[in-house]
Amino acid sequence: MAEGGDAEWELSKENIQPLKRGRAAAALQQALCQRQDGPGSAVQQQKQAFESELRIYNGEDPLDVWDRYVKWTEQTFPQGGKESNLATLLERAVTLFTEEEKYHNDARYVDLWIKFAEICPEPLEIYRYMQAQRIGGSQASFYIAWSAEYERQGNSRKADNIYQEGFNNFAEPRDKLLQFHKALQARVSRQVMTNMGDEDSDQESNEPERISLVDLKHRGKKKAIVPVNRVRAVLGHNSRGLPSQAAPAQGGSKNSRFMIFDENNGPPAETSAPKLETWAAPPPVRAKENEQKPEKWCDVKMPQRSRFGHKIVAPPVTKPTFQPFVEESDEPPTMTPCKINSAVNTVLSARKPCQEETPLKRLQDHRRLQQPQEMEGGKMQEKRMYCNELLFSGATEFCFEELRAERYRQKMAEETEGRAQTSQSSSEH
Amino acid sequence: MSLFGTATTFGAGGTGVFGATTTDSHNPMKDVEVTSPPDDSISCLAFSPPTMAGNFLIGGSWANDVRCWEVQDNGQTVPKAQQMHTGPVLDVCWSDDGSKVFTASCDKTAKMWDLNSNQAMQIAQHDGPIKSIHWIKAPNYSCIMTGSWDKTLKFWDTRSPNPMLSLTMTERCYCADVVYPMAVLATAERGLIVYQLENQPSEFRRIDSPLKHQHRCVAIFKDKQNKPTGFALGSIEGRVAIHYINPPNPAKDNFTFKCHRSNGTNTATPQDIYAVNAISFHPVHGTLATVGSDGRFSFWDKDARTKLKTSEQLDQPITACCFNSNGNIFAYASSYDWSKGHEYYNPQKKNYIFLRNAAEELKPRNKKW
Numbered sequence: 191m192a193e194g195g196d197a198e199w200e201l202s203k204e205n206i207q208p209l210k211r212g213r214a215a216a217a218l219q220q221a222l223c224q225r226q227d228g229p230g231s232a233v234q235q236q237k238q239a240f241e242s243e244l245r246i247y248n249g250e251d252p253l254d255v256w257d258r259y260v261k262w263t264e265q266t267f268p269q270g271g272k273e274s275n276l277a278t279l280l281e282r283a284v285t286l287f288t289e290e291e292k293y294h295n296d297a298r299y300v301d302l303w304i305k306f307a308e309i310c311p312e313p314l315e316i317y318r319y320m321q322a323q324r325i326g327g328s329q330a331s332f333y334i335a336w337s338a339e340y341e342r343q344g345n346s347r348k349a350d351n352i353y354q355e356g357f358n359n360f361a362e363p364r365d366k367l368l369q370f371h372k373a374l375q376a377r378v379s380r381q382v383m384t385n386m387g388d389e390d391s392d393q394e395s396n397e398p399e400r401i402s403l404v405d406l407k408h409r410g411k412k413k414a415i416v417p418v419n420r421v422r423a424v425l426g427h428n429s430r431g432l433p434s435q436a437a438p439a440q441g442g443s444k445n446s447r448f449m450i451f452d453e454n455n456g457p458p459a460e461t462s463a464p465k466l467e468t469w470a471a472p473p474p475v476r477a478k479e480n481e482q483k484p485e486k487w488c489d490v491k492m493p494q495r496s497r498f499g500h501k502i503v504a505p506p507v508t509k510p511t512f513q514p515f516v517e518e519s520d521e522p523p524t525m526t527p528c529k530i531n532s533a534v535n536t537v538l539s540a541r542k543p544c545q546e547e548t549p550l551k552r553l554q555d556h557r558r559l560q561q562p563q564e565m566e567g568g569k570m571q572e573k574r575m576y577c578n579e580l581l582f583s584g585a586t587e588f589c590f591e592e593l594r595a596e597r598y599r600q601k602m603a604e605e606t607e608g609r610a611q612t613s614q615s616s617s618e619h
Numbered sequence: 620m621s622l623f624g625t626a627t628t629f630g631a632g633g634t635g636v637f638g639a640t641t642t643d644s645h646n647p648m649k650d651v652e653v654t655s656p657p658d659d660s661i662s663c664l665a666f667s668p669p670t671m672a673g674n675f676l677i678g679g680s681w682a683n684d685v686r687c688w689e690v691q692d693n694g695q696t697v698p699k700a701q702q703m704h705t706g707p708v709l710d711v712c713w714s715d716d717g718s719k720v721f722t723a724s725c726d727k728t729a730k731m732w733d734l735n736s737n738q739a740m741q742i743a744q745h746d747g748p749i750k751s752i753h754w755i756k757a758p759n760y761s762c763i764m765t766g767s768w769d770k771t772l773k774f775w776d777t778r779s780p781n782p783m784l785s786l787t788m789t790e791r792c793y794c795a796d797v798v799y800p801m802a803v804l805a806t807a808e809r810g811l812i813v814y815q816l817e818n819q820p821s822e823f824r825r826i827d828s829p830l831k832h833q834h835r836c837v838a839i840f841k842d843k844q845n846k847p848t849g850f851a852l853g854s855i856e857g858r859v860a861i862h863y864i865n866p867p868n869p870a871k872d873n874f875t876f877k878c879h880r881s882n883g884t885n886t887a888t889p890q891d892i893y894a895v896n897a898i899s900f901h902p903v904h905g906t907l908a909t910v911g912s913d914g915r916f917s918f919w920d921k922d923a924r925t926k927l928k929t930s931e932q933l934d935q936p937i938t939a940c941c942f943n944s945n946g947n948i949f950a951y952a953s954s955y956d957w958s959k960g961h962e963y964y965n966p967q968k969k970n971y972i973f974l975r976n977a978a979e980e981l982k983p984r985n986k987k988w
Contacts (some may be wrong), residue, residue, distance in 0.1 A: 244962075590958055
């Protein structure tokens with residue numbers, strides 16, 4: 191069985207998203223083997239159990255359920271993707287406890303925030319938001335994650351500053367922060383040593399550059415577009431690809447007879463050797479494009495030249511002796527003739543003015559809604575008289591009956607357990 | 620009763636004193652009370668079909684039972700029989716000849732209750748609680764349709780332990796309605812699926828929800844030729860959508876309206892929004908009734924787009940409603956619908972089913988009858 195399982199895991203390796211904390215082999219094994227099962231499988235049941243626990247829990251530490259649920263989701267859906275609902279889950283969890291002061295420096299809560307930031311399109315904004323809300327201010331992991339994001343974007347100076355801030359705020363555990371800070375410094379100095387040109391990284395850090403033959407940077411699953419912006423800073427500390435940008439040109443001249451064309455080095459080569467000449471006369475007019483006046487081109491003939499340079503006289507255009515058949519209605523339409531009744535045409539409608547809703551914006555909106563006095567707008571206010579937070583907790587929604595049925599199920603389970611215990615104790619006597 | 624009386628005996632919770640002082644709010648509409656109502660929230664109500672002589676009312680409850688009352692012409696109700704499930708009952712329906720009642724339960728089974736022999740037997744099995752059950756009578760077949768939280772819709776010949784057809788949905792079934800040859804199913808995540816039932820049930824169309832919030836109840840309405848032509852869909856956020864399947868002019872014919880909200884005209888205080896718990900169409904006039912978590916029922920004329928009546932507020936939500944076959948009786952159930960969660964559940968609170976004369980109040984106003 192173990193061997194078969196090994197094969198399974200080998201086969202679907204590419205479907206496993208890396209996880210910082212690593213993956214439990216057993217969970218991975220189970221998750222990959224269960225792909226074939228439909229709904230109603232153990233995974234679904236487990237998920238359902240978590241969903242109901244989120245709603246029923248009334249103990250002291252509601253974050254615990256969320257924490258376990260998120261960790262379980264990470265382990266159970268190694269390939270990530272929509273079905274795992276991890277993004278929704280993280281967002282809900284993070285939003286839910288923004289008002290809970292006691293969690294603001296809870297390692298688990300900060301960890302959820304970091305995971306959330308990592309899947310967001312703009313992690314830095316999230317980190318800044320966290321700082322503004324004083325979430326994770328005394329947690330070393332927060333500064334480490336924040337700094338790592340700066341480093342990933344190639345801004346080593348900012349990355350270093352973040353550590354300084356961490357030290358200033360007495361983030362704990364200090365040892366960990368120190369250790370990571372040292373590692374960062376080591377990386378940066380190594381970068382400088384290998385002539386990475388740290389000075390230009392600051393200005394260019396935000397400009398995507400195209401680099402051949404390097405790994406593409408993972409940008410979280412939110413941005414599932416084909417990644418055309420290959421960020422140069424990938425080279426930073428993960429130099430499995432080509433060691434540096436300058437290297438290919440040198441290497442090419444040294445040990446190979448042909449040049450590898452590197453588009454990044456193309457344009458600068460031209461400008462690097464400017465010929466300094468005094469302008470005796472205005473520069474000669476070279477063959478310019480677009481010199482001709484705009485005119486109708488449909489009856490203009492390009493003068494054709496033979497290989498030897500002299501003109502070839504085009505044969506006179508002979509009109510065909512026959513009349514081509516033209517359909518009566520076949521006039522070139524000035525616009526698409528399709529007239530769709532706009533009232534009926536619900537299939538294609540103009541896209542609404544795009545109001546991109548980033549997770550951060552949703553968070554801020556949520557905060558604003560928490561403070562009703564700011565809601566005093568001209569719009570009529572509405573107040574939900576049902577338990578919305580219970581219906582839309584977790585990754586899936588529940589209806590009233592489902593909530594109630596979960597309660598009922600729990601009560602029944604307790605009763606049967608209690609009965610089993612009493613019968614046991616009575617049989618002992 | 621005096622104020623002192625209530626203050627001193629409140630803790631005891633005696634039904635006599637408590638009931639007497641709150642008479643006005645538990646039955647503000649002065650409607651007929653059905654005798655021996657269920658001991659827990661009433662989840663569903665159904666009147667016997669027109670083929671049966673007399674009126675019989677079936678009610679399922681969270682106390683795991685299904686009860687049958689005979690409603691006499693003078694308004695008196697006589698409890699007739701009762702059947703039990705091993706879990707809360709979520710839906711009931713009648714067979715077209717009125718000889719049988721089908722019940723769907725949280726115990727993942729559906730039962731057929733033969734009223735003549737008072738025997739009940741299991742006829743369906745799901746992997747999750749069954750939320751909806753409907754009898755389908757087609758010229759070439761008849762069956763039971765069950766929609767469940769296990770994300771399947773199953774069709775059962777009552778004689779076989781296996782379904783004759785099982786359709787998978789993307790989400791859990793929240794509510795459904797059937798008027799041959801049309802079935803409409805509203806699911807979690809605001810899914811809406813229309814099925815056609817001719818020859819064999821099959822998916823007809825998926826519709827983008829006209830509502831922005833969770834679906835809660837759905838009811839099919841008919842056109843002048845007595846054919847199903849659209850449905851009314853209610854959401855948890857105090858709104859009902861009227862949606863035609865093939866309207867000549869969708870932008871104009873389909874619409875939504877607000878309901879079960881407090882102080883609609885007063886803008887100074889926030890408007891309270893309640894869930895729409897059930898919708899029922901009048902079998903004769905084609906007008907509709909909605910009941911809500913706010914403890915009110917309202918009658919509407921969807922063609923004139925007007926409200927015909929709104930009731931006084933009951934002290935509990937109204938969880939279910941239905942009309943009898945000729946539309947003279949409107950039954951509604953007052954009990955807790957879990958809309959505020961577990962904390963607001965009071966098991967001591969008595970549940971009621973009321974009967975109201977619906978012959979006049981549901982007539983469309985502009986027509987001369």
